[in-house]
Structures are given as structure tokens and as C-alpha cells.
Amino acid sequence: MLTRNWRILSRQYSQAVTFRTNESSPQQHNEKQTGLFYTLNQDTCKSLFSNGGFPKSFLKQTKTFTETAIMIRQPALDLINCIKSTNFDAPVIRYVLYGEKGSGKSLTMAHMIHYAHEDGYLILHVPWVSEWLRRVPRHKEMSNSQTHEGFVDLPLDAAAWLIHFKTQNQALLKAGELKVSEEYVWSKREKTEVGAPLSELVEHGITRVKYACDVIYALVREIKTLSNKKQCKTFVAVDGFNSFFYPLTRLNTPTKRKVKPEEVTLTTTFLELTKNDWTNGVILLSADQLAVPDDHQESYFPRYLLRKKGFEHLDPFVPIEVGRYTEKEFLSCASYYRDRLWLRGPPETEIELKFTSASNPYKFMEQCAPL
Amino acid sequence: MSIIIKHWRSTGLPSNFNLRIWRLHSTNADVAAKKGEEEEEFRVLDILKKRDRVQRRVARRNDVQPDRAERMAPDQNWGNVWPGPKTFHPSSVPLPLHQGYVPKGQAPPGKKANAELMKIPNFLHLTPPVIKAQCEAIKQFCTEWPKQLNSEEAIETHYPVEIISSDYCHASPTIRNPLSRIVTLRVKLSTLNLDKHSRDKFLRLVGDRYDEQTDLVTITADRCPVKKQNLEYVDYLLTACYHESLNVEEWEKDKTEDDMEYYDWHKNASKKSLVQWFLRTNNEVCDLNDDDYVQYDVSQIPNAEGYEKAVSSLMNDGESEETVNNYAIAVRKLLGVPEKKIVT
Amino acid sequence: MNSGNWFLIKSLCDLSFRQCRGWRIPPRRLYANATSFPDYFKNPIFRKEQQGKLIESGELSKLAAVPVKPPATYETCSVYHDPLVNKVINHVMEMGKKQLARSLVEKSFENIKRTQIERYHLAPTPEEKNKIELNPKIILHKAVENCKPLLQLSPIKRGGITYQVPGPITEKRSLFLAIKWLLDATNDKDRTVHFPEQFAWELLDAANNTGKVVKRKQDLHRQCEANRAYAHYRWQ
Known part of the structure; x- marks a missing residue:
């Protein structure tokens, strides 16, 4: 009887499964295409994700597979559906992606950024918050903020983010319709006048790294006003948002005192951005276990990861679960790996891999590596 | 000369020649004693004079009586x-x-x-x-066992306090065991008839010793060496906690939202953000104080009751798939976001 | 009965003779190490194909009546199971850290796969594409096969001089030397290069019949050829 079941399962897994779709525009994606892979254009990839956005392991895979392909899954379709039917006169709605480690939150976010880019949104994307607060090389460039008392600046990170913002929104910034509404005085000789294009503000931040954090703050305020005035629609995407609410960072002041996230200017900027006091936009956040140290990774639910302050800040938000692969998705992924020469062997490998990886996307990819 | 020495072999016994020399040198006193000996025997020094004293013989009775057990x-x-x-x-x-x-x-x-x-x-x-x-x-x-205590429930109603202690016996001459001093007292919290404030205070005092599922408070004492002392201590603890929880102290007025043991949605930031959001959707300015938020009537806002229930259950009952799903459904209804489609 | 008596007497004589000489008689064992099972326990058959063969030939009923040892943790019926890979992992392992050893070998397989896929995509014609082997386990098998020496040198002392005499080699020793040489070559690496990367390069070279390890084997063969005049010293 065991052998009979085995044979049935093998037959199921050996049938050729379609795993690709030719539809490369996320706006046209619908339920018929769940579990199928769509390929991204190389140029779009470069412009959107050259400074972050894809996890490092995924970047390695893109190099080996010589293409960037994302699976269309139910959470992304759900989000597209919600965004299509939002009322853009109401205050912004916040969506929080949550799920186990390696279940596909960052890739879902990447899918949504692609959609937003196609749809003509202005994208504010933070690839990984812990990069700023927890990744501390031997000497981290930090300075005390001049405009805000007692706050800490991260000038190089801020400049890097401004470059990322520029590359993602090249088209919209070049069009030059977005104007600054206030005057900003940076120093005796430098100021940005009213009516200057946003790109000038961004350039100023990139060249004058000292003022980069303040530039970001100003930029955020401008974008909020512009969205309110319906001059542009904004898409905010932050991966690892719960890192802002963890009590400590790995940063140290010169006096060896640990810095709290509330004392970093970038935190205040992005908390301002994610408040729901503006309209004409979409906010997509993710609560990830990997953004906090191992001691506090007991559960993957949003309330636990965001902690009290984060929950109160974001309430009411729409939590969206990103789960493991379903049967169909698993088969499709396995066929894709076979096609890309990543997985080989008899069909029984798939049955085994399904159990050993528990259909978790990242674990499945890891376990196919030596096969 | 050397050759003679090399091959010379001594006998164990002294030769006649040597013995005669010794005899010449010995005193007169031992001459008489030695007369009985043989000439080759070695003399043994006998300080305690054991050979002269006669060893007493232990008398053993041959007529041992049969056991008493055989005659029973x-x-x-x-x-x-x-x-x-x-x-x-x-x-x-x-x-x-x-x-x-x-x-x-x-x-x-x-x-x-x-x-x-x-x-x-x-x-x-x-x-x-x-x-x-x-x-x-x-x-x-x-006296007789009371007739009315004929079932477990009757015993629990009339005698709600249980005292548990152990006695020990093992293979040694003593019956003492240090573990027998441990005394445990068990009582159901519902029998104490506490009101809301006293119950909360009692639970905070008692801490870990309360089991939610069985509603039992278990107090164990082992700090005194004697069981009786531990028993008295345990009774004292129960009495003290009970009376303390009925007392209201001045500093209890300083209790903030963070100290609350349950989540009251109306006093929390969740309601505040809901109201602010609602006012923004209607393009009104939100100028309310904290108290106004608490008293704001939420029934005007559509779907707010479901949201309130969902948030309260998420906070009070802990986070699980079910509570988070309920929260998601409630928020989607509130914000006007379409429902989650289940794709097969 | 006579033969029984004779045997008893012989063994007793044997015992007494040995005891007189002061030797401790080692207990007779079938395995090199002490096992927790007595010698009459059979080895387990855990592969489905072998079990299928037993069922077909009808020997399963005989085996079912005999006590059998349980299989070890690494003896699985899964598709991943490969005795050579397990042996390599055991040789890589130090201080009993099997998980670390396994992860290193798996990472090196991943590196092999990535390099081979890159070469596959760079190959211009389909014939060349077909020649490229993408399965890292097959590459490991090929590499080990190419590194196995066919003869070995044993030092034999004759008249005060130690000669290196070429002689036959068993399968097991040959396999052991192949794996040992591969690991030696890998551990001779730069500090900045990680073990899986270096191991991948060594395996790819060896599967291609180039590289340090194959050179070492060929040097050994040359030495054996050069010393073939001393071969008769084995029997002197």
C-alpha cells in the first residue's frame, strides 16, 4: 500500500508543470497566474533595485539563473486588488506584511514596487532598516545633528538612500513638475528656494553629505504636501519596519553609550512619513524577525514584532500574511528550478524536499543548492 | 685465604664448637632453664609470660533451648x-x-x-x-462523619481550604525526614469572594502561585524546620494576602495604563487613532483632549464595534493566527478595503 | 564424540600453552571496534532498491527471522543518500562536528553547481553544453575516480637501506588516499579563501584530470615505474 501511494505521488510530481507567464506587467496580473513566474526587465531591475530591494541570496540566484523572475503569489495579488480599489481622498492606508523567516516578504515588496513603478507612483523605498541601525562596521560614520538637539545623524547612509531614491524615480524627477513649496536655508551661502524642482533638493543632499538627513526630512514633508495637493501619488515601502521600535541599536556614541532608535533623525523622518495624516498614497511595511536580535525572535506576528509603540503608531493597519508555498506554488517553483538547472534528480526528490523544507520558500532554495 | 672464604658455606645450625663457646659465656641463671631445651632450639623472649598462664576455655552450652517461636x-x-x-x-x-x-x-x-x-x-x-x-x-x-458532607462538592463548599503534607519512612533506624516539613495550602479563588480591585491586588501579591485553568491558589511553605510551624506560616500568608487585597492604599491611585492587567480599548491609543482617522476622512480638524477621546461615542463610525472587539481580543487573548485574522477582517471593513480573496 | 573430545583437548592445550607464555588472549571479534550488538546480528538493508531485490528473490522471509542491527543516522533510504558523499563528509569532519562538515561539503557542491551553470550558459554550441556536467555528485565521483592511485610505495629495509617498493593497493586504501589528497590540497589554501570554494575548485580540476591532486597521483605512478626494479623485494 505504501508503494502504491508512492507511485501516485511520483506521477503527480513528474508531470510537466507550466511555471512561467509572459505577462511582465504587474498591472495585468490576476488570480489565473498564481504560482507562475514572471521575468523582470534588466533595465527595470537596475533602475529600481540596484541599491537594494532584493535579498542577497536572491541576487546570487539571479546571477546563476541569468534572469530575475518573481513568483506571483496570493499576498501580492491581494495587495494589487486593494490598491486598485482604494479611495485616494481618504487618509493613507498602511499594509503590514508579516510571516515566517524566508516566506517571501521582501520579494512580495519588490513585486509591489515594480507595480507602483509601472503605475507611475513616486516611490520611497527603504530596502532594509537594520542596515542603518544594526549593521555597524568598525567605524560607523555618525554625527550629532545640528538642527535637532541630542539627535544622531547618519550622513553616509542618508546620502546613499538619496541616490537610491533618485535612481528609482528618475522619470518623475526629470519631468520636473514637482516643486518645493518652502524655502530651506542650509547655511549662509546655500539655500533652496520656493519653486525649485525636487531633483535639485535631492542633488543638494547627495553632494552636501553633511545636510543629507535634513534634506530627507525636508523631502518627506514636501512629498506629503504634494500628495495632498494631488500633484503626485506616493508609494512608501519600508522593509524591516519593526527595527525602528526595538529599544536598542548597535550604534554607539563616542562616549560608548548605546543609541536608541528614537534618537536617530532618520527614525523620526520615517515615522512622520508613515503617519496617516496625508492622502493620495499607499504605505507598505514589513515586520520581519530578522530585523531584531535573536533573543526577540520568538514569534513572527506583527503585534509582537512592532511592540507597543509601533502598534499604536500604525493602528489601524491591514496585516497581510505571507505564508509558505501551497502545493501548486511548490510544484511550479520546483519545475522552474529544474528548468534553470538548479535542481535535478528523480521526481522523488520533490516529495522529500517538500517535507524537509516544510514548503518554506527560502529553505527550499537552500536545500536545492547541493543537489 | 681468599679462596677458602669464597667456598666457605655456613650451615644454619651453629657448630658444636660455637655452642660450647656460648655456653661458656652464658650466665648461671639461664643454665637451668636451658637444660630442658634441646641444644639446637632458638630462645624466644617471653615478656608477658603467656606460656606460663593457662588460657581460659570458653564454655559453650550444648543444651540450647528451642526458639520461643517454635512453641507459639x-x-x-x-x-x-x-x-x-x-x-x-x-x-x-x-x-x-x-x-x-x-x-x-x-x-x-x-x-x-x-x-x-x-x-x-x-x-x-x-x-x-x-x-x-x-x-x-x-x-x-x-464523633460520626457529618451526613451532609456526602459529596466532593459539599466538602469543597464547606471546607474550601486543603492542606497537603507528606510523611516519609525508609530503610533506616530513624523516622525523621527533612522533606516532611513541607506544607502546601490549596484554595479556589472563587471561594474568597473578592471584588474586581481586590482580586487584581490579590493576584499581583500571589503571583506565580495562581493557576488560571484550575482557579487554584497554591501556597507552599518549607522555611521552618517543623511541620507545625510551616502550617501556621501558610495560614498566616493566606490571611495576610486576603486582608491586604481588601485594603486600598493611597499610591494605588497612581496606576497608569501601562500597569493595567487587561486592555481597555476606550482608554487606549487605539481609540484615539481611530477617532483621528475618522475626523480626517471627514476633513474635520481634530482638537480633542485626552478625556474627549475616552468619551467619544464610537457608534457613529461604521464598523467600529467590530474593530474594538478585534483589538481587545488581540491584546487580551494574545496573538495567534485567529486573533490576527479577526483583526485583519475588522480593519478591512473599517477602512473600506476589499476582503481577502482565497485563491486555490 | 571423539572429534568433540579432540577439539576440547586441543583448545584447552592451546589455552594453557598461551597462558604459560604469558599472552593475554584477545577475544575473537568480527569488527575492528566494539559494537553494542553481538556478532550474530546482521547489517541492515535500508535502500528501497535492495529491499525490492530481496522481495523478488524471496530472501526477505529468511532475513525477517534473523536479528538485524538498526541503521545508523546517516543510513537513509532518501534520494540524497550517497555513500561516497557521506565518506567525504566524514573525512572533512573534525572533533565530531558532523553538521559543520556537511554544511561545508554542501556549500562546495553549490559552488561547483554555480560555476558549471555559468560555463553552461557561456558555451556557444549545444554539443559543448551537453559535455558540461552539472550534477556536483557526479563531479565528485569523477574527481575521486581520477585521483585514485593504482599502486603504492611501501618502505622495505634491506641491508641497512630503506627502498621504496611499488606494490598493489586495495580498493579501500586507494579510495582513502584519493579523498585524503583532495582534502590536503584544499587545506593548503590562502587564508582569505574559504574551504568550500577551494574544495570546489579542486574537485572541478580533478574531474577534468588536471590540478594538484591528479599531478600527485601521476607523480606516484612515475615513482612506482622508476622503482620497478625493486619490486621483487616484496617477496625476498
Whole structure:
């Protein structure tokens, strides 16, 4: 009887499964295409994700597979559906992606950024918050903020983010319709006048790294006003948002005192951005276990990861679960790996891999590596 | 000369020649003693004069009487033979007992001269007929079991406090055991009839000792050396906690939202953000104080009740798939976001 | 009965003779190490194919009546199971850290796969594409096969001089030397290069019949060829 079941399962897994779709525009994606892979254009990839956005392991895979392909899954379709039917006169709605480690939150976010880019949104994307607060090389460039008392600046990170913002929104910034509404005085000789294009503000931040954090703050305020005035629609995407609410960072002041996230200017900027006091936009956040140290990774639910302050800040938000692969998705992924020469062997490998990886996307990819 | 020395062999016995020399040198006193000896025997020094003293012979009786156990009738009154606790006496006990560890194959040693049987406390003075006689004697001082306590529930209603303690007995001469001093008191919280504030204060005082599923408060005491002392201590603890929880202190007024043991949605930031959002959707300015937020009537906002329930359950019942799903459904209804489609 | 008596007497004599000489008689064992199972326990058959063969030939009923040892943790019926890979992992393992050893070998397989896929995509014609082997386990098998020496040198002392005499080699020793040489070559690496990367390069070279390890084997063969005059010293 065991052998009979085995044979049935093998037959199921050996049938050729379609795993690709030719539809490369996320706006046209619908339920018929769940579990199928769509390929991204190389140029779009470069412009959107050259400074972050894809996890490092995924970047390695893109190099080996010589293409960037994302699976269309139910959470992304759900989000597209919600965004299509939002009322853009109401205050912004916040969506929080949550799920186990390696279940596909960052890739879902990447899918949504692609959609937003196609749809003509202005994208504010933070690839990984812990990069700023927890990744501390031997000497981290930090300075005390001049405009805000007692706050800490991260000038190089801020400049890097401004470059990322520029590359993602090249088209919209070049069009030059977005104007600054206030005057900003940076120093005796430098100021940005009213009516200057946003790109000038961004350039100023990139060249004058000292003022980069303040530039970001100003930029955020401008974008909020512009969205309110319906001059542009904004898409905010932050991966690892719960890192802002963890009590400590790995940063140290010169006096060896640990810095709290509330004392970093970038935190205040992005908390301002994610408040729901503006309209004409979409906010997509993710609560990830990997953004906090191992001691506090007991559960993957949003309330636990965001902690009290984060929950109160974001309430009411729409939590969206990103789960493991379903049967169909698993088969499709396995066929894709076979096609890309990543997985080989008899069909029984798939049955085994399904159990050993528990259909978790990242674990499945890891376990196919030596096969 | 050297060759002679090399081949010279000494005999163990002194030669006649040597002996005559010694005899010439010895004193007159030992001459008489030596006359009885043989000429080759070595003299032994005898300080204690053991050879002169005669060793006393231990007299052993041949006529050992048979054991008393062999003469006992099977229907005798055992309580008279062994009236009180006594070390095991093999001849008085008419039982074929064997006790003791032996390697494989051998039979365990019998009861005569068996240290194992003598070491342990025996309860031969407490056989059932003896106990029965003792109970009959005590019965005149006892009253009957109350008829109304005929079920578990009756006992629980009338005697809600349970005291649990243990006595120990093991293979050693003493009956003392340090573990027998531990006393546990168990009581159901519902029997204490506390109001909301007292219940909260009592639970904070008692802490870990309360089990939510069985509603039992278990207080254990082992800090005193004697059981009686621990018992009194445990009673004291219960009384003290109870009376303290009925008391209201001045500093209890300083209790903030963070200290609350349950989540009250109306006093929390969740309601505030809901109201602010609602006012923004209607393009009104939000200028309310904290108190106004608490008193704001939420029934005007559509779908707000479901949202309130969802948030309260998420906070109070903990986070699980179910509560988070409920929250998601409630928020989607509130914000006007379409429902989650289940794709097969 | 006579033969029984004779045997008894012989063994007793044997015993007494040995005891007189002061030797301790080692207990007779079938395995090199002490096992927790007596010698009459059979080895387990855990592969489905072998079990299928037993069922077909009808020997399963005989085996079912005999006590059998349980399989070890690494003896699985899964598709991943490969005795050579397990052996390599055991040789890589130090201080009993099997998980670390396994992860290192798996990472090196991943590196092999990535390099081979890159070469596959760079190959211009389909014939060349077909020649490229993408399965890292097959590459490991090929590499080990190419590194196995066919003869070995044993030092034999004759008249005060130690000669290196070429002689036959067993399968097991040959396999052991192949794996040992591969690991030696890998551990001779730069500090900045990680073990899986270096191991991948060594395996790819060896599968291609180039590289340090194959050179070492060929040097050994040349030495054996050069010393073939001393071969008769084995029997002197």
C-alpha cells in the first residue's frame, strides 16, 4: 500500500508543470497566474533595485539563473486588488506584511514596487532598516545633528538612500513638475528656494553629505504636501519596519553609550512619513524577525514584532500574511528550478524536499543548492 | 685465604664448637632453664609470660533451648507477644523471613543474626487486629462523619481550604525526614469572594502561585524546620494576602495604563487613532483632549464595534493566527478595503 | 564424540600453552571496534532498491527471522543518500562536528553547481553544453575516480637501506588516499579563501584530470615505474 501511494505521488510530481507567464506587467496580473513566474526587465531591475530591494541570496540566484523572475503569489495579488480599489481622498492606508523567516516578504515588496513603478507612483523605498541601525562596521560614520538637539545623524547612509531614491524615480524627477513649496536655508551661502524642482533638493543632499538627513526630512514633508495637493501619488515601502521600535541599536556614541532608535533623525523622518495624516498614497511595511536580535525572535506576528509603540503608531493597519508555498506554488517553483538547472534528480526528490523544507520558500532554495 | 672464604658455606645450625663457646659465656641463671631445651632450639623472649598462664576455655552450652517461636500457637494473641515497637528478635517471630542482597544464584540470608532485618524499623506491633483494638478504644472519643458532607462538592463548599503534607519512612533506624516539613495550602479563588480591585491586588501579591485553568491558589511553605510551624506560616500568608487585597492604599491611585492587567480599548491609543482617522476622512480638524477621546461615542463610525472587539481580543487573548485574522477582517471593513480573496 | 573430545583437548592445550607464555588472549571479534550488538546480528538493508531485490528473490522471509542491527543516522533510504558523499563528509569532519562538515561539503557542491551553470550558459554550441556536467555528485565521483592511485610505495629495509617498493593497493586504501589528497590540497589554501570554494575548485580540476591532486597521483605512478626494479623485494 505504501508503494502504491508512492507511485501516485511520483506521477503527480513528474508531470510537466507550466511555471512561467509572459505577462511582465504587474498591472495585468490576476488570480489565473498564481504560482507562475514572471521575468523582470534588466533595465527595470537596475533602475529600481540596484541599491537594494532584493535579498542577497536572491541576487546570487539571479546571477546563476541569468534572469530575475518573481513568483506571483496570493499576498501580492491581494495587495494589487486593494490598491486598485482604494479611495485616494481618504487618509493613507498602511499594509503590514508579516510571516515566517524566508516566506517571501521582501520579494512580495519588490513585486509591489515594480507595480507602483509601472503605475507611475513616486516611490520611497527603504530596502532594509537594520542596515542603518544594526549593521555597524568598525567605524560607523555618525554625527550629532545640528538642527535637532541630542539627535544622531547618519550622513553616509542618508546620502546613499538619496541616490537610491533618485535612481528609482528618475522619470518623475526629470519631468520636473514637482516643486518645493518652502524655502530651506542650509547655511549662509546655500539655500533652496520656493519653486525649485525636487531633483535639485535631492542633488543638494547627495553632494552636501553633511545636510543629507535634513534634506530627507525636508523631502518627506514636501512629498506629503504634494500628495495632498494631488500633484503626485506616493508609494512608501519600508522593509524591516519593526527595527525602528526595538529599544536598542548597535550604534554607539563616542562616549560608548548605546543609541536608541528614537534618537536617530532618520527614525523620526520615517515615522512622520508613515503617519496617516496625508492622502493620495499607499504605505507598505514589513515586520520581519530578522530585523531584531535573536533573543526577540520568538514569534513572527506583527503585534509582537512592532511592540507597543509601533502598534499604536500604525493602528489601524491591514496585516497581510505571507505564508509558505501551497502545493501548486511548490510544484511550479520546483519545475522552474529544474528548468534553470538548479535542481535535478528523480521526481522523488520533490516529495522529500517538500517535507524537509516544510514548503518554506527560502529553505527550499537552500536545500536545492547541493543537489 | 681468599679462596677458602669464597667456598666457605655456613650451615644454619651453629657448630658444636660455637655452642660450647656460648655456653661458656652464658650466665648461671639461664643454665637451668636451658637444660630442658634441646641444644639446637632458638630462645624466644617471653615478656608477658603467656606460656606460663593457662588460657581460659570458653564454655559453650550444648543444651540450647528451642526458639520461643517454635512453641507459639497459631491462634495466639500477637498483640501480647509484640506490644510495642521493638528491634527485630528472630526467635520471637514465627515467620520464615529472608532479607539481604546476594550475588546471583545464592539464597538470601535467613532471619537469625540478620543485620538487615534488625536495622530497619518493623511494624510488627501494628498488625490489623491490634489496630482494630486500638480504634475500638479510641472510638469512644470520636464523633460520626457529618451526613451532609456526602459529596466532593459539599466538602469543597464547606471546607474550601486543603492542606497537603507528606510523611516519609525508609530503610533506616530513624523516622525523621527533612522533606516532611513541607506544607502546601490549596484554595479556589472563587471561594474568597473578592471584588474586581481586590482580586487584581490579590493576584499581583500571589503571583506565580495562581493557576488560571484550575482557579487554584497554591501556597507552599518549607522555611521552618517543623511541620507545625510551616502550617501556621501558610495560614498566616493566606490571611495576610486576603486582608491586604481588601485594603486600598493611597499610591494605588497612581496606576497608569501601562500597569493595567487587561486592555481597555476606550482608554487606549487605539481609540484615539481611530477617532483621528475618522475626523480626517471627514476633513474635520481634530482638537480633542485626552478625556474627549475616552468619551467619544464610537457608534457613529461604521464598523467600529467590530474593530474594538478585534483589538481587545488581540491584546487580551494574545496573538495567534485567529486573533490576527479577526483583526485583519475588522480593519478591512473599517477602512473600506476589499476582503481577502482565497485563491486555490 | 571423539572429534568433540579432540577439539576440547586441543583448545584447552592451546589455552594453557598461551597462558604459560604469558599472552593475554584477545577475544575473537568480527569488527575492528566494539559494537553494542553481538556478532550474530546482521547489517541492515535500508535502500528501497535492495529491499525490492530481496522481495523478488524471496530472501526477505529468511532475513525477517534473523536479528538485524538498526541503521545508523546517516543510513537513509532518501534520494540524497550517497555513500561516497557521506565518506567525504566524514573525512572533512573534525572533533565530531558532523553538521559543520556537511554544511561545508554542501556549500562546495553549490559552488561547483554555480560555476558549471555559468560555463553552461557561456558555451556557444549545444554539443559543448551537453559535455558540461552539472550534477556536483557526479563531479565528485569523477574527481575521486581520477585521483585514485593504482599502486603504492611501501618502505622495505634491506641491508641497512630503506627502498621504496611499488606494490598493489586495495580498493579501500586507494579510495582513502584519493579523498585524503583532495582534502590536503584544499587545506593548503590562502587564508582569505574559504574551504568550500577551494574544495570546489579542486574537485572541478580533478574531474577534468588536471590540478594538484591528479599531478600527485601521476607523480606516484612515475615513482612506482622508476622503482620497478625493486619490486621483487616484496617477496625476498
